[in-house]
Amino acid sequence: MPKLEVDGAVLVYDDEGPRDAGDVPLVFLHGWTADRHRWDHQFAHFAGGRRVIRLDLRGHGESTGAGARTIDELARDVVALLDHLEVERFVPVGHSMGGMIAQTLALAHPERVGRMVLVDSISRMTYSWARGLLLAVSTLLPFKLFVAINIQRAFAPGFPKERVRAYINASAATPREVVMTCYGAMRAFDVLDWVDEVPGPTLIVHGYHDIQLPLSQMLRMANAYRDAVVRIVDAGHEVPVEKPAQLTALIDDFVTTPA
Numbered sequence: 410m411p412k413l414e415v416d417g418a419v420l421v422y423d424d425e426g427p428r429d430a431g432d433v434p435l436v437f438l439h440g441w442t443a444d445r446h447r448w449d450h451q452f453a454h455f456a457g458g459r460r461v462i463r464l465d466l467r468g469h470g471e472s473t474g475a476g477a478r479t480i481d482e483l484a485r486d487v488v489a490l491l492d493h494l495e496v497e498r499f500v501p502v503g504h505s506m507g508g509m510i511a512q513t514l515a516l517a518h519p520e521r522v523g524r525m526v527l528v529d530s531i532s533r534m535t536y537s538w539a540r541g542l543l544l545a546v547s548t549l550l551p552f553k554l555f556v557a558i559n560i561q562r563a564f565a566p567g568f569p570k571e572r573v574r575a576y577i578n579a580s581a582a583t584p585r586e587v588v589m590t591c592y593g594a595m596r597a598f599d600v601l602d603w604v605d606e607v608p609g610p611t612l613i614v615h616g617y618h619d620i621q622l623p624l625s626q627m628l629r630m631a632n633a634y635r636d637a638v639v640r641i642v643d644a645g646h647e648v649p650v651e652k653p654a655q656l657t658a659l660i661d662d663f664v665t666t667p668a
Contacts, residue, residue, distance in 0.1 A: 410471070415489045418474025421445075422464035424494060426456040433523060435664065436499045437463035438487065438507030440529075441591055442556065442580035444470025447504060450653035451660060462499075464490060466507075468587030476590030480506070480598050483591075484513040491521075500664060502526040504649055505622065506591065509598050515607045516600060524609040526660055529646050531622045532630040533601035556581045556588065565618040565645035576647075601633055610636045612663040614656060616644035638663065 413420045423445060426434075435455055437448040445452075445463040455461045466483055467474035477483045487510060491499060498521055503511030508530020515522040550558070560577045580588075611634050615627045624641070631637045640659050644651035 413490055413493050415467075415486050416474075418467035418486065419472060420464050420467065420474075420486060420490060421471040422462065422490060423452070424460070424462050425452070426458070426460040428460055430459045432459040432664075433498045433500050434460040434462055434496055435660075436487065436491065436496075436501050437461065438501060438503040438510050439463075439466065439469070440505030440507050441595060442469065442560070442583045442588055443504070444579070446470070447647075447649045448502075451502070451649065451657045454657045454661070460496075462491070462494065462496070466510075468584055468591075474587075476584070476587035477594055478590050479594050480509045480513050481517075483510050483594070484517065487514060488518070497521060498523060500524055500526065502528070502660060503530060504528040505530055505646065506595055509595065509600075512600055512604060512607070515609075516603055519606070519608055522607075522609060524611065524664070525607070526612045526614070526663065528614045528648050528656065529616055529619055529622055529627075530613075530630075531626045532604050532633065533599045533626070534596050535626055552585050552588070553581050556583075559621070563621050563646040565616065565643075565651060568645065568647075568651060572650075576650075601630060604630065604633045605635055607634060610638065610663075612659065613637055613639045614648060614659055615639070615641055616646055616648050616651065617641050618644060619646040621646040 439447045444465045465472035468476050501511035508527040515525050557577050560580050564573050613631050631639050642648050642652050648656050
């Protein structure tokens with residue numbers, strides 16, 4: 410299990426697949442309170458034919474380190490890892506907060522990002538007055554209850570309850586400081602006015618039943634991109650684990666279709 414020390418954190422990562430395939434590596438970026446295993450289905454599929462990289466973001470999963478106060482900080486960790494692995498060009502595949510990191514990378518390093526995949530993510534966190542107040546109040550709840558409420562509502566109705574409980578328990582194992590600082594980083598994230606500068610094609614996959622990051626906000630983002638392909642999936646916010654095979658097929662089709 411390879412590790413890299415970056416700015417006070419130790420990042421655990423996986424780097425698999427052939428180096429001589431000629432394809433640009435895929436870099437999988439997980440979401441808030443999750444870990445690199447959210448991508449198990451996609452990682453296993455693509456590792457057979459191309460280089461694939463995934464990491465536990467700082468403070469998440471098996472990685473250590475304090476929580477990031479901005480999405481930029483998390484993006485810098487990813488750049489440090491890719492520089493260490495001598496990866497110049499790559500395709501970021503980001504879920505939720507990972508999609509925010511992917512967009513940050515594409516805007517900061519357009520010469521390195523040819524195309525991008527965003528799953529259940531947005532470019533600007535927008536709230537009504539009432540929802541903003543509700544979210545602010547929710548941070549005052551006991552920590553485990555705060556996490557449980559947020560993870561529970563991430564899944565579409567009908568997703569197996571025992572699997573939801575397992576994800577809640579895994580998320581609650583993330584240090585409180587990491588959970589809350591990254592939560593603040595997501596709430597402050599806003600690149601909507603700049604995403605039209607992303608030069609390459611972008612695949613946007615979103616769960617129809619996503620109430621964490623609503624479909625309407627995603628469509629507003631998609632409309633701001635120069636070259637976006639949108640696919641709606643019958644799932645909630647956790648498309649990588651709710652509809653893994655469908656997501657893998659969509660990504661496969663996107664990355665193998667000539668630009």
